Amino acid sequence: MELPVVLLFLVYGLVSGAKQPQGPGNPQESNPQARSKERESNEDGLEREFLYPGQRSRRAAAEPQQPDKCSYTFIVPQQKVTGAICVNRKEPDAALENRVNKQELELLNEELQKQKRQIETLQQLVEVDGGIVNEVKLLRKESRNMNSRVTQLYMQLLHEIIRKRDNALELSQMENRILNQTSEMQQLTNRYKDLEHKYQHLATLANNQSVLIALLEEQCQGRPVSPPRPVPVPQPRPQPPPPPAPSPPINKPYQPPTYPRLTNQITNEIQSDQKSVLPVIPTMPSGTGSPSITTKPSGPWKDCLQALEDGHTASGMYLVKPENANKLMQVWCDQRHDPGGWTVIQRRLDGSVNFFRNWETYKQGFGNIDGEYWLGLENIYWLTNQRNYKLLVTLEDWSGRKVFAEYASFRLEPEADFYKLRVGRYHGNAGDSLTWHNGKQFTTLDRDHDAYTGNCAHYQKGGWWYNACAHSNLNGVWYRGGHYRSRYQDGVYWAEFRGGAYSLKKVSMMIRPNPNTFH
Structure with a gap:
């Protein structure tokens, strides 16, 4: 970059020296303004010739040769220009600065407009x-x-x-x-x-x-x-x-008329019957013969098994008088259920009798002998304490399924011990839902003897040997259809058979002497 500048200055000096004639009479020496203008024009022409040599040669060929001017041709090695070419024309610093400032202002203005x-x-x-x-x-x-x-x-x-x-x-x-x-x-x-x-x-x-x-x-x-x-x-x-x-x-001899079967022909409200009992004949004979001739004992018997042994094979109401008891009682004897001789102490079949009773009613018994009834705690006590008895519980649901639960021994303690329950070994297909109540006293709505803090009879709606409270409740409310909706489990249920929320259709409790067991 330094070589072209030096050559430029040398050319400029030679041109200046050739063009200025010597002599004191030169008018340009006395006019500095003319000299300045001439120098500027020469610098411009030198710059054009240096920067654009092709144009200079073409112009020289076109213009006629002037004898008063000299031309010089300088061969400069070709270089790749990578930066700005500095030309010092020795113009005033103020003008150069103004030009630069003007260009910068224009650039700044353009940048400002762009922004x-x-x-x-x-x-x-x-x-x-x-x-x-x-x-x-x-x-x-x-x-x-x-x-x-x-x-x-x-x-x-x-x-x-x-x-x-x-x-x-x-x-x-x-x-x-x-x-x-x-x-x-x-x-x-x-x-x-x-x-x-x-x-x-x-x-x-x-x-x-x-x-x-x-x-x-x-x-x-x-x-x-x-x-x-x-x-x-x-x-x-x-x-x-x-x-x-x-x-x-x-x-x-007189032949008596033929009588119909008296199974369901006699007034049978239990409490009134216990006060004034009439002899009960299970089946009136219909054959001929003298009425003075008696072929079968007419009772009373100790229980239904004795009546069966005396030849009375028809199920119905019988008059019994337990040993050591001073009272007669009417009971329903089931002689059909194998092997017969069963004394029914409780039965539920249609919900016609209310079993939510007080202590005295449960003690004496209530209901209808040929329908729903409870024989009475006192009567059950006298029956079960004359010899060894077993208990049979039969159950039937609303789909007709029948099951049973049998206990080898069954008896009640006297009223002084609130008729406490005693049952023996279980067998059957209904499940054992009574052993949990073994050794428990009887509870009614007005006599609370259960192990619960409240009165189970109020919740279960019946009288039973409640524990805390019941795994079986055969004296509860008889609901139709089986499954019932109630705040408490107060239906007629056997928990091991269909559960506590299912009220059974038919249940019965029967006792029969069992000589093979002992208290």
């Missing part, structure tokens, strides 16, 4: 982005409001579903209650018809027995037999009149 345009663009972008941000905020707010509204609607839907479910449950319960009430009304109607029918048969039986007694008295006194006169019987509703007793000839 201004960028700022305007950024402002536009910021305005657009700000609008988008505001829209996003509004959308988020609307989304939150929408979520809140959806949550409220969902809660309302849940409440509506729960309310409808509760209404459906209440409606179902109401339907069940209506069905139960209808069933109870039907049962009461049927019961009334049965009682009316029994009344008619009882009236007929009383009439026939009166006639028979009169005939027997006449025969015993050796007097001739006169035709009996039937006693008028009040009829609650029109029924065919009973056939009158035939008048037997004098020379023939």
Whole structure:
């Protein structure tokens, strides 16, 4: 870079020396302004010739040769220009500085304009982005409001579903209650018809027995037999009149009329029957023969097994008198269940009797002998303490499935020990739900002897040998259909068979002497 500058200065000096004539009379020496202008023009021409040698050669060829000027040709080695070419024309520093400043100002102005345009663009972008941000905020707010509204609607839907479910449950319960009430009304109607029918048969039986007694008295006194006169019987509703007793000839023994089976023909309310007991005949004979001839003992017996051994094989009501007891009692004897001789002490089959009773009622017994009944704690005590007895519990659910539970021994302690339960070894297919109550005293709604802090009888709705509280509750509420809804487990259940929330259809408790066991 230094070589072209030196050559430039040398050329400039030579040109200046050649063009200035010597002599004091040169007018240019006296005019410094003219000399300055000439020098500037020479510098410009030198610069053009140096920077653009091609143009100079073409111009020299085009222009005519001037004899008063000299031309010089300098051959400079070709170099690759990598930076700025410095030309010192020796112009004033102020003008050069002004030019530089002007160029810088123009550059700065252009940069400023460019930055201004960028700022305007950024402002536009910021305005657009700000609008988008505001829209996003509004959308988020609307989304939150929408979520809140959806949550409220969902809660309302849940409440509506729960309310409808509760209404459906209440409606179902109401339907069940209506069905139960209808069933109870039907049962009461049927019961009334049965009682009316029994009344008619009882009236007929009383009439026939009166006639028979009169005939027997006449025969015993050796007097001739006169035709009996039937006693008028009040009829609650029109029924065919009973056939009158035939008048037997004098020379023939009297043949009594054929009586219907008296299984369900006798008034059988337990508490009233225990006070005034009438002899009970399980089956009246229908064959011929003299009434004075007795082929079977008529009782009373110690229990149903003794009646079976005496030849009474028909199930029905029998009159028994336990040993060491000063009272007669009516019981239902089941002679059909193998091997027979079973004394029924409890039975549930249709829910017609309320078993939520007090202590005195459970002690004396209640219900109907040929239907639902409880024989009475005192009666059970006298029966089970005359010899060794075993207990048979039969169960039937609402699908017709029948199971049983048998205990090798069964007896009650006296009232002084609140009729404490004693049961022996279990066997059967119903499951053992009574051993848990072994050794427990009897509890009713007014006598609390259970192991629970409260009174189990209030929760189980019956009387039983409650522990804390019950694994079996055969004296509970009889619910129709099996599964029941109740706040407490108060149905007729045997926990090992269908569980405590299932009310059984039919249950019975029967005892029979068992000589193979000992207390």
